[in-house]
Amino acid sequence: MTDIQATPTAVTPSRPGGLMGRLNIGTGVLGGLILMGIFWLIAYATLSHGPGDTDSFGSDRVICVTMVGWLLGFMIGIGAFNGPVRWLLGKDLATEEHQFLAGKDQGIGRYFRYTTDHKVVGIQYLVLTMTLFFVGGSLAMMIRTDLITPGSHLFGLQTYNAVVGLHGIIMIIATIIMVTGPFGNFIMPIMIGARDMAFPRLNALSLWLIVPAVPVLLSAAFMGGIPTGWTAYAPLSNEAPPGMDAYLMTIITFAISVALSGMNITVTAITMRARGLSVVRLPIFVWGVVTASLLGLVAFPLFMTAQILEGLDRTAGTVFYVAQNGGSVWLYQNLFWLMGHPEVYVILIPGFCAVLELAPVFARKPLFSYRTAVVGIAGIVGLSGLVWAHHMYITGWAPDLGGPFMLTTEMISVPTGLLILVLVGTIWRGNVWTRLPMMAGYAMIWNFIIGGVTGIYLSDIPVDQALNGSLFVTAHFHYTLMGGAFVGGIAGLSYWFPKMTGRMLNEKWGAIGFWTSQAGFQVTFMSLFAIGLAGEPRRVGDFPLTFAAGNTVATIGAYVIMTGMLIYLGTLVWSWKYGEAAPPNPWGAKTLEWQTPTPVPLENFEVLPVVTSDFYGYGEPEPALDPEPVGVPAQPAMAAAVPVPDTVPESVPADAVTSAPVTSAAVAAGETAVPPQVAATGEQEPGEDPAGAGTAKEEEQ
Amino acid sequence: MTQTTEAPPAAPQPKQRSQTRQVVLMWVVLTILLELFALFVPAHLMGAPASNDMIDIENSMTVFSVTAAPVAALVWAIAIYSLLRWRHRGSGPPDSAGAPIRTNVKVVAVWTAVSSLLCLFLFIWGEVELSAEQSSAAASNGTVIDVTGQQWAWTFSYPGAGGFTSDVLYLPVNKPVTFRVTSEDVVHSFWVVQLGTKIDANPGETTTASVTPDKLGTYAVRCAELCGIYHAYMEAKVHVVSASDFRAWLKSNKAQG
Secondary structure, three states: OHHHHHHHHHHOOOOOOHHHHHOOHHHHHHHHHHHHHHHHHHHHHHOOOOOOOOOOOOOHHHHHHHHHHHHHHHHHHHOOOHHHHHHHOOOOOOHHHHHHHOOOOOHHHHHHOOOOOHHHHHHHHHHHHHHHHHHHHHHHHHHHHHOOOOOOOOOOHHHHHHHHHHHHHHHHHHHHHHHHOHHHHHHHHHHOOOOOOOOHHHHHHHHHHHHHHHHHHHHHHHOOOOOOOOOOOOOOOOOOOOHHHHHHHHHHHHHHHHHHHHHHHHHHHHHOOOEOOOHHHOOHHHHHHHHHHHHHHHHHHHHHHHHHHHHHHHHOOOOOOOHHHOOOHHHHHHHHHHHHHHHHHHHHHHHHHHHHHHHHHHHOOOOOOHHHHHHHHHHHHHHHOOOHHHHHOOOOOOHHHHHHHHHHHHHOHHHHHHHHHHHHHHHOOOOEEOOHHHHHHHHHHHHHHHHHHHHHHHHOHHHHHHHOOEHHHHHHHHHHHHHHHHHHHHHHHHHHHHHHHOEOOOHHHHHHHHHHHHHHHHHHHHHHHHHHHOOOEOOOOOOOHHHHHHHHHHHHHHHHHHHHHHHHHHHHHHHHHHOOEOOOOOOOOOOHHHHOOOOOOOOOOOOOEEEOOOOOOOOOOOHHHOOOOOOOOOOOOOOOEEEOOOOOHHHOOOOOOOOOHHHHHHHHHOOOOOOOOOOOOOOOOOOHHHHHHHHHOHHHO | OOHHHOOOOOOOOHHHHHHHHHHHHHHHHHHHHHHHHHHHHHHHHOOOOOEHHHHHHHHHHHHHHHHHHHHHHHHHHHHHHHHHHOEEOOOOOOOOOOOOOOOOHHHHHHHHHHHHHHHHHHHHHHHHHHHHHHHHHHHOOOEEEEEEEEOOEEEEEEHHHOOEEEOOEEEEOOOOEEEEEEEOOOOEEEEEHHHOEEEEEOEOOOEEEEEOEOOOEEEEEEEOOOOOOOHHHOOEEEEEEOHHHHHHHHHHHHHHO
């Protein structure tokens, strides 16, 4: 009682958020635990003694219902449903409440709340991703340690299988969100000149759905693990321990999150671009994030469907995948890979596009053949939905479709090759500034070529008969996803780190960590290629003596990777806290995010920018590039972004920019006559200087 | 200054031409090294083939490697060269920009055409191999063997010889055999490593695969689909023996059965 009386006077003025002001991750956990308890009691009382129940206490359906209770309770506790409920009650939010939700003046606490600001969500995604990588990486070390010599059962076969599945699905989840999460949320809206995402509350929802799903997934470790691999093929998954239920619930939750964020990102990029930012001027990274998000939006509901059917098979006695009762194991495999192959490109495209985005900055050159890059991305996205059955060449399903799937699979090498051409063409005769982001791009080229070429073997049906299900496949997808996409993610992180954290990443230690891990990576996965070719199946907890040398070398390499990744992670954490303060545009880049001050203020732009050219005009004389009459006959220093009054109301989520209404109105009066000195993007545009100076020295080339 | 914005420059300057020459040289050298690797390493790692299928598979590996080597070499050559010669050293951004090349239609066209042709070649090669495999499988009326996978063992049954079962696989050399594969519980994958044969064993379905072993010896059957705790130990031995030894082995088993 005393509390309640004390709060109104003390809190109301400073906490316009009302109820939301009291909710955070702590109340989320509390709500989750309470509802989990309630759901467990109800489920235990009503569901656990059904037919076929062998273990009434821990039966699958009780566990599933309990998990639903936890997920629902957490989302209620953190306030995910407050907005919709208020809306249903007809109580819309006031501006201060919007700004409170966006985390205005809340310091570090906003990272632990249901905060709608896209930059907060981006940082939350980044920390979440790094946590998942840490856990997934530790599990990988358990796998490699267990396999150091034949017969060395450090953890035992049961644990080995449980760990393999957990490692797989954690890494898949982490790599799916690693670029579109942190950078798609933090960077992309600024890149297109928006104040926030199109649906800020859905944005927070897509993040906070994953947070309670992580403990659900990790709880699998205490319930027999996920001993099916991350693919969770039926009917092996039917006989798996309750860890499988954790997998199902996680996937269902995660699929909702992916679909929501995919929709949000797509709508944002389509409707909230700055004036003048036509589709052909979009930074290539935006293309990457949007296409990957769209692909995820299409693919992940299938994954969810597959797991819901599996959940019903496990808990309700249905027989979707039970062959003896008329079900089909191929049904599961089809649903799974219909998601599973687009998913590879959901992971790959954003990472690749991050490198394409930063390559022009560090090569001081325009992106080579922008349209080719767009065609490449579009080609990959289009084809990726038509190739799923190459994962099923040797399953015996529809042998007549082997030829067509071989064709579509091999065709995808053409648009992928176009992206490589764009990257190499951008480097060609560049003035290559070899800082860590760019060097990670080089590592990505190296790895991705190996991953791509080994994919060619696997696309060929006769060769796949020898390689499918072997460690060759493991090595192949680690080269594409870890060596390609993940390294692209590291490039992006090293590149955008100064903007996101306000600190420079320590170059020396970052590079030491990165290159150490790369050296280990080559050793480990080259060994896996070799023993895979020699005939070692994947996901085996033991192996004959023939494969001993290769496995030992792979394990040694894994420890080198671990050392390097720990150094890189340590450098990240250290730099975040103690690193040198970052200038607004340390790389001299032209895209809009670098034209904002650091730290980026709430709602990003005091005055929304107008775009008069694309962002790749390095080394080009500015006026020649300006086909549009909108902008001023350009300032030499104003390449891409000429700030102009904000007269686009639909792009403002909370429609008052507190600090700038006067400026806005004042400038709006002079609509067309853009004052050349509108200092909307902070006090300086340092990035333009090098390029401007560069034009003068063009003749050297 | 004005001409350099148009890409590519109509008359390359001497410096640029010599750089291009150096890149090409590096490409050639890298290609030669990678071709040597492609010719000898992948097929060698796969071990001695013991069937026509496996010979085809290893040849395909080599052909694909040889075809891919120049492409990989080109990309790597440019990347390595750019680090050697076009590198900006220093802690600040470069003062000068690189060549402002927006695009080069000729390069894009050639790249697209070549990669499409390579892709077409790959597809045709695969189709030819596949149809050869399928037609030889269709033509063969050799020994039929029923293979059953279960957690965690393989069982082989010879219906042509009274249907006795064995946990060791005996195959006659140079005679086609057809496996009819199924599973009693979860999905397994029947893999005879040195014969290049692999087909899933699915519950409720029977899949088939054919092969003609052409080398005497003892080989390994492994399970290539995660099937539970002892997946790693789901192995069996394959003995490829002469026709007379095979007949003798069948006879001795029939007598026992």
